[in-house]
Amino acid sequence: MPTLASHLTRPLLLAALFAAAAAHAQDAQVASAAASTAASREAPSRHLAPGFTTRAADSRLLVLPADMELFSISAGGVVEPRNDWTEAAQKNFAAGLASQRARLGTQVTELNALQADEFAEVTALHRAVADAIQLHHRGGWMELPTKNRALDWSLGDAVRPLKERTGADYALFTWVRDSYASSERKLAMVALAALGAISLGGEQTGYASLVDLNTGRIVWFNQLSRMSGDLREPAPAVETVEALLKGFPALK
Template sequence: MPAFASRTTRPLLLATLLATATVTAQAQEASSRQLAPGFTARSADSRLLILPADMELFSMSAGGVVEPRDDWTRAAQANFAAALEAQRPRLGSKVTRMNAAEADEFADITTLHRAVADAVMIHHYGRGLMQLPTKQERLNWSLGDAVRPLQQRTGADYALFTWMRDSYASKERKAMMIGLAALGAISLGGEQVGYASLVDLNTGRIVWFNRLDRMSGDLREPAPALETVDTLLKGFPAIQP
């Protein structure tokens, strides 16, 4: 290779290697933030319980007021369940689904989990003063013995909790956004916020957690719901071979 070519390509090669290393490091950091200390994978014989998703969809009016849409929520529940079924290779074969009526018997556990998960969203993924020094940026959260009734009833080793809130701009809101954009102003439309949480039912620990917080996504239709669930379960712990 000519000397001038070597001098030209070497900086490009170094820059490429540096960029690759940075992306890899960021991916590893994101993965480590999703997992509890010491947890890496589920055992081959472990059983997974999937609880009904806590989900609600909203329409955003021209003035930015969000209003619940029961019809959208019902469609989203069905699409979300179907999308989870398509995740069988990731979730494993030993999966039990709990229906809404059964889950109502454990409302105290789901309420407790919601409170702990909210704390994870705020303090684990928050920045600056929102972080708790005692946690040292580790996913170190637990529901304790409160989850034992779920384990005793189902025999499952882990439980998957999911929570989703979706809002969509109405036609009037979209028209207003276009008008404001023409004037140089920025206004927000809908957003998709949610999380998935894997709890060890033998210890109560949250061993894996992932969140969504974005301006895209749509659970009202089957195809985009597949993408939402796939993104939500990114990094979900594999089963040991």
């Protein structure tokens, strides 16, 4: 027959076991959180090249004209270039970059379109490499195992003419493609939606990259892909610039 002592001891033992289990679970959570924090600190940013974090305070930045084109989508879904929109977008985008001087720095050199034409081979090479980054650096089965998830891409000595011509330490390249549904396309989308069909309107895609002109390495890269944004108007264009430059390396 259970004694009075056993009736008193059993709840105490159960309480002790529950307390020990809770303490163990809490310790495990703390250890897991610490390990996760340590791993996040050790994991390199997918936007930065290995070993690169900031630009030197006295470094000089070269800004090249954006490679940009805007399109209209017809009722039938045909994409047609709009030179008037592209011209307006170039001006709005340039003004948006000018508004980011606190982020870009004070020692900034800009090339106009005519000057940039002299370096068409460099910009074409950069476009090819940036396209490869967009394809292989976003994660998934297209990742290159040899890169080990690192932003490890370079233009090599091809950037030397830019360095010699401008004396800059870094160059900022930008590329944007933007499309907008025409009025007829919007009506067609509404009609198709009523029938249960899904049709897409415009899309804004682009990238921005920072190239070290001393080594040719792409040290920072950011990409944009969304169904919003409008480069045809000044205020929305500033928002697009800010989105592209998110995480741009600071001066220190």
